[in-house]
Amino acid sequence: MRADARRNYEQILAAAEAEVARAGAEASLEEIARRAGVGSATLHRHFPSRQALLEAVFHDRVAALCTQAHDLAAGLTPQPVAPTSPPPAALSSPPPVGGGSADAGQALTGWLRSLASYGAVTRGLAKSLLGGVQNPTASTCEAMLVEAGNELLRPAQAAGAVRPEVTIIDLLTLVNAVSLATEGSPDADAEAARLVTLALDGVRPRG
Amino acid sequence: MRADARRNYEQILAAAEAEVARAGAEASLEEIARRAGVGSATLHRHFPSRQALLEAVFHDRVAALCTQAHDLAAGLTPQPVAPTSPPPAALSSPPPVGGGSADAGQALTGWLRSLASYGAVTRGLAKSLLGGVQNPTASTCEAMLVEAGNELLRPAQAAGAVRPEVTIIDLLTLVNAVSLATEGSPDADAEAARLVTLALDGVRPRG
DNA sequence: CAGAAAACGGGGTGGTCCCCCATTTCCCTC
């Protein structure tokens, strides 16, 4: 890729991050191009659709959430001999207890909660994920979340904490729906986490 | 209201119903005006905002859903002496068992399921309800649903089928979120009902 | 350094929302 192309790409991405944070997923593409100091045609050449731009904007953050899931999952299985890299600290995940395995159900639900909070607070993220949860092949972010989520869902189901017929698509759809519905309300993150907890626990009194 | 005004109002409403069913909540207002055979200014005079138009479009259907909830609730409490009207048949609700009261929890969950299915199938409905669930005073449809839902939630909580800290706002937000997330998928109604059931039951195995 | 290929961006097209205001339509009174 030519140097000016790469430079413009980065500038557009930076402007898009700012503008989407300000105006949500429906931010004006023209305004983004304007703030990036490029013509609108350049923006459309680099990102042929709004969805493509949103994917690029959110890719790193989604990747971080997936890393978090991966690290949580690694803390569940008795650590196999790991000759690769020293385990990098998870984003903000509670460290797995001692040297043993943490609770698989809690790892999953905790991750889903933080996912919902993050989605509710990050303007435009939930909406940009909405289209693709049903058919994740169309979207890189979706596929990443599905894979990362499955790493937590499988142990949780093996531990009997989640019914076997539940799929990660079900859970991600629910969480994303909650993010979407709570986005914009005050204390969106707490509200999203609360509703996800409610949905995961069910509405009936527990024991 | 003058005769021509009323006539145009009805024509706009009919065109809006068709167009929203076809293109969803983001349907073009100009196109609606065009199909109604009126100028766009007339549309904007009758419906000052898109939200106002959507409310008018969906008002009757929401009212029907509320009536259904009301009838279900009436079947729960041992019928007090009712000197008013003979109990009208609910839209499609299963008749309360025998002469006694049906299960309060099932009445609530069944209604929420049908609400989700209806919202997932009726293009634009979920989105038009999205803005107002958090502060129902702003929206007639919201307020109607909150009131109707409460008629089912209270007995369900009294019967111990729903935890006391759960509010109808929580449940409607969840249901609406699911409708929104499943809208557009094939078998949207079944998918929505399935996810609502999942959220109401929780993901853990039921002993 | 020169030429070719890649990238750029101004500006056009067709669409939207929303509003102003001259014109038309209706209703009420006589």
Next chain:
DNA sequence: GAGGGAAATGGGGGACCACCCCGTTTTCTG
């Protein structure tokens, strides 16, 4: 049944938007 005034209308204009064509500029390579 006719006419006056108020209510309602809608064409058209402004501001904005997504998207694309194509002459121009920039970059890389030999």
